[in-house]
Amino acid sequence: MRRVAVTGVGAICPLGTNATETFGSASMGASGIHRLDTAFSGRLLSPIVATAELMGELHFPPPKLRMLDRVSQFALVAAKEAFAAALIDEMNIDSFRSGVFVGTGMGGTHTIDEGYQTLYGENSNRIKPFTVLMGMYNAPAAWISMEHGLKGPSLTYSTACASSAVAIGEAWMRVAHGELDLAIAGGAEAPLSSGSLKAWEALHTIAAIDANDPASSCKPFSKNRSGMVLGEGAAMVVLEPWETAVDRGASIYGEILGYGIATDIGHITRPNVEGQVSAMRHALSVAEIDISDVDAINAHGTGTVANDATETAAIKVVFGAGAHRIPISATKSMHGHLLGAAGALECVLSFLAMQSKILLPTMHLYAADPECDLDYVPNHVRERKALRIMLSNSFAFGGTNAVLVLKCRD
Template identity: 70%
Template structure:
């Protein structure tokens, strides 16, 4: 078996409720500015809590009309984030063997709006005039396929749909191929546009969504707080460029950080109920993959959804792996600000984590004003923390269906 190569992150791109550039998104996360707000849509009176974290984005400014007609919002996000990441990386694809370049994208719900529109036409309007591109717009692999087509990348083009861990899985699987030597470049991340009315009602029926904070609606998501009431859905995309460390050095391109390892486990007990054992197993698997001990971890990006079950279980899993040291690790939960991007959440949080490491900052877990005795770790409440020299950081992503994925990130050196 050949030795694993070091893998550098050389490009990052974001379309998110916190902003549509990497710098803007990081700045708003650092300052604790929430992208969550009350929805103003015609059907919001039928929603119990019309909240979401939306992206200020219009595809008209990015795509010609013929192409735009074939792109669901999820694919628009993915293409723009991937293009940003490639520009950021400074990679000249003309100098690359495109047979050895792949695309790895996570999404939980695919083209939700296109599918919802089709069902409304068929059932709500009793019409048979379905848009001819409905299947192509709604299919889960459309975002990855469009990225591959846009840049003529002929290597693996893979879509992962493991609910809330989808994009962490996509990044981890891309890392395996670059580190293992079968690819020289990967575009990896996630995209999600789940804010169709049908999707919002379906999530509402599951009783996992937050109630509205009457004083400050933008503070409705409260990870690890005693008065947390659930998650808030968000939309957007985040993409990373992964390439061998030595190749990046040869090109002289700036390196944002390193992907050191990736761990997977499955909660095989219940489709929505997480387990301490399953999450702890994923963390341990990630550490083993990175060949480091728990003592080497300096900080954690938590999955931190703001639901009663997840936050307590994740706290227990961190304690199970790190023991007494768990109380001394800064833990950030940025979903309080950008909402839960489902299949794109892990990628967005991976990018924010890498940026926080570059700035020696622990990003704040906002709206944590009421401590929960069952969630008693250091969640960096309400204000970013300076001078946090994190050389190694975990980014946790846990999911309905039970697929747990943890990424191990290293600071650039």
């Protein structure tokens, strides 16, 4: 097994148009959540979302833009930033030993929504000719491969909210085992179309709007939490062998030590403690570290009643009496739930937090819940000198539980 370095990060999300801006907003406790004000928001029971600032025409020429759903636009912007940060010379890489691994939970929802509106709403047969190419789930990965000349595996993972954590973990294994010398991995999601929002609303998982401050509507681990807030965007990391990164003088954000995955089989939407415990223990075992080595956790922390209580219980099982010493950040309180891109965004934020020796806050946590009684770094950033190893948890509908073990560069 080779050590795997993270040499580039990129992000575009409700907290910023790049990774640096995103981390700056998170460290200040800023929220990207707001009341939705569009033509269809009046049809929503809880019109609350977290939107990212993206004007496609500023990034892509018109002929190309016409072939890109919003999810692919996000993916390409984040990937471009990650490659630039890694200082990759694309002319001197072995393109056949370089791969793309992207997670998405819902694919090109805007394109599919528009197609259905044309076909059924307007009773028209004039569907856009690129509808299939724009809406297919593997479009973001395909575009990244073509944009950067990567001829190795181009793989898409769709495991709901764990999609991008799985993508990063699977990419890590390929590089660690020597199958690839370079990988870009992460996730992209653009779920804020009208049809998607109505579908999520029907599940009764969306948070009620906070009447005093809509931006604080997502309240992970708080007694008065009422659900999650959907967000959009993308995040990517560049992975390569540690020795290669050191030899070429790359800036190293840290390394991935391990990856664990396990599946709940009890209910397709209801999490259980056993699956989450198994994923965390598997990740720690693969990383060959003890529970005492973990300095912090970036929680899945969606803000739903069931998830937050279950995750708290699972952390207690894994860490025992030591669970109360571990600070836990739930950054979805600020950027919302990016579904298939959430794990990648939280991975990027975790690396940047370790670099800066700070713990990101879990915002809007003012009402204590007896079932959620761990240290969630409530409402304010916290300095932490001993911050070398973090877990990043991603737990999904469908039962996929994925955990990444991250280490800051010494």
